[in-house]
Amino acid sequence: MIAELGLAALWLAAALAGLQLVAGSLGLSTRGAVLGEAVRPVAVVQGGLALLAFACLIYVFAVTDLSVKLVALNSHSMKPLVFKIAGAWGNHEGSMLLWVTVMGLGGAFVALVEKRLPERTMLATLAGQAFVSLGFYAFLLVASNPFERLSPVPVEGNGLNPLLQDLGLAFHPPTLYLGYVGLSIAFSFAIGALVTREVGPAFAKAMRPWVLGAWIFLTMGITAGSYWAYYELGWGGWWFWDPVENASLMPWLAATALLHSCGVLAARNALRAWTIMLGVVAFSMSMIGTFLVRSGILTSVHAFAVDPQRGTFILALLAIYIGGALVLFGLRAATVTEGERFAFVSREGALVVNNVMLSAILGIVLFGTLYPLFAEAMGAKVSVGPPYFNPMSALFAVPMLVVLMVGPLLRWRRDKFARVGRSLVIPAMLVATAGIALLVAGGIALLPWLGLALSAGLGWASILPLKARNLRRTPLPIWGMVVAHFGIAVSLFGMSSESAFSIEKLVAVRAGEVTQVGPWGVKLDTVEPVAGPNWTAMEARLLVRYGVDRKVTRMLPQSRSFWAPPQQTSESALLTRWNGQLYAVLGGEAPKVAGEKQARWQLRLWWKPFAPLIWIGGLLIALGGLLALIGRVAADVRRIVAKDKIAYRREKQGR
């Protein structure tokens, strides 16, 4: 019953999205103006219905209604409740439903609160948003119905891979999705503004919270994903420039550029067409990323949720939306003037450099990710990996980081280096000192060297905008900027330090033997079998000591064997200090040398100085975004309240 309710809600929501599109488009003409009135309420109801459908899906998963095919395929009655619920979106159909739900709610929210823009632009925006939603509704209802029934009803569900029952994995995909969907709202705003040619500060201010929100989720998603790869894969790597990783990085790069160009448009009414373009590109990257992952076109290994037919469907949606938007852009962009002018040495100038560099990095990541596909079409196989992406992206990242030290200090429109030069003396000295010191120490590759030196200066320069300000009266968005930029310095330092100073040790040791890894002494105490609910494992007890006379800590890496389905995993053990992380993995039993009695065990040990800063920096970046978002939204709320008050008073005086 509940499943049918959900399906009905989904159909209704899709129909309302159709109505929203028609009414919104007709409402743009003078004759259809009366229809325009309906658009906002329809958008709100559409969002509500999508939410209802999603709630129904959660319900059938929570009670494990096995007559629903999706539940039978992806769940099991014995799972903990939280994983049952997470199972609702841990599959293709459910995640698509989550996608349209968030999109519908976003549209409803815009329809309810956004009153700054001219009504015509709003109609076009909401129509555009309905157009995008409609495609996803069609996808759900035609090709991937989440509420399909199963007959006969199976006795028990297929279950979920035990490894997927990880809180991190349960909430990682929706985090990225929220980011993607936020960008779809920004895309709708861009379409609305293009249709009505109303590109200006009001448009940028209306779009900005959505971009910020999306960007926060993308930042967190990437940070968390990188950390899970780091501890789960058991080899100490945290970023591999793998196609699936790149698919999540590209929308982030575009959203970062969009965020900054939005700032220029909102404050100075400049970079109009460029901002529109970025709005289109950012959402394109989300869809291209989803397509690349779901279609399985790039690597066969990513068999999760891979289906060529779905790939074709997503590709068709992609072609319609992005192709259509780009045609619209081509037709309209010439009539959207560039806006206000500014000098090179100005806040806008610095932000333009940021945008150009981010776009170039985006271009390289996209090109490098797709190139193997191109080579295959030419009948050859190539691999493009870290040795390509690292230096090529650094080519543009390094100048961008240099400009980042200066940019936030500059004034809008026109400024002089002489004015800000003095405050930059210390960061410049820091960069030079760190660079020379590291050079003297020697043995560091070029990129980590650049990263370490730059991060020293950047860390200082990023807090300079707070100088000479009354900290209590400093607006939240400024705090946000400072925190996010400082986060970049922190993360950069972590990455460079990890890459420059990591110490690796692979050993085969007997119980009782001690190994040195950098400053750590690691003693293998015992290796004993342990059992979990659906696995058995060999667990090593390591006694580790930092330096010579500190206290001894225990680490327990495991080598696990699951039996259903049978698979081997290594559970790494991590020990975090303020200055780094010790990473321990238990391998197999080493081959016996003749005449040996006691078994030797393989251990993989890493000492990674300051590695946790990589992810702490990522969180700081997201926190900065959050502060800015709170600041912006609070200002908007205050403005709306004030406006209402004025209107109220006027009304009273009028009587």
Add this chain to the structure above:
Amino acid sequence: MKRLIALIAFALAAPVFAQEEQSSAPYAYRQLDDAAQEARAQDLMETLRCLQCQGQSIADSDAPIAGSMRSLVRERIRAGETPEQIRGWLIERYGDYVSYKPQLTGLTWPLFAVPLAFVLIAFFLLRRRFTTKGNGQ
């Protein structure tokens, strides 16, 4: 990132490898005694593709063939070969696919031309934006 999922999918899809034992090649899980040589070997291994896993370098894979390749790299480094010689030897056998570091060839030149083009475009865009009319207000 989602490599974890990939790993799981791989583990599920490949029970064939389940019985296969860990690589017994001498240097699969053993480092070279000379730290400088080991560092060179490690840098090279991070740029070679594991042929059974398709999405990992041989430096972070437990697949037996990755172990054999690690051992091969370490032994050859110890014997005095340069990393690029070893890479060349492998490319001779497996084609460009085995190396994550694209070589400059007739097929891969766009990989290097495009960043160069971006540099030029970025330079000209910025120059044009700010010299010809940027200062006119």
Add this chain to the structure above:
Amino acid sequence: MSEHTPKSAPLAGRWAIWLPLALFLGFVALVIVGLYRPADRNVASALVGKPMPQFDLPAALPGRPGLDSRVLANGKPHLVNIFASWCIPCRVEAPQLGALAKAGVPIEGISVRDTTENLQGFLQQNGDPFQRIGADDDGKVQLALGSSGVPETYVVDGKGRIVYQHIGEIRPEHLGLLLEKLKEAGQ
């Protein structure tokens, strides 16, 4: 950025405005090709058409000679089969190898990362078509041949040149092609 005032650069401006669309269409074309022409996931050896690398593998079984690459250049075409007892597809292809051996094709084996007992058990269970079996315990010869998995089968001509590489198990439908390649190699 991508737009310019029409006065200063009308042509360049127009051109740049349509550039994103052109790039996007290129992307769509590329992935359509990729979607409808699924790529070959096998990694072929780049040595096909080139001489077999030199190697000399010790015997994997007592009483059976190991494999020296010079044997392959004895004027007659050979099959070199890379296999292992732990490999399930190798069991699938065993009957086909048996049929080839019965047809008089000399088959040389390279057993990868294996033990003598396991190997003996495997041959007892699945038949033994091999003239010689070399033990490639650390997988180094496998790497030298550009092989990326088991089983793989190489057709080598009488001069010791690799003429063909078959990746994966040999199924009954592959026998014709292999015999043809062997015939070509014999000419």
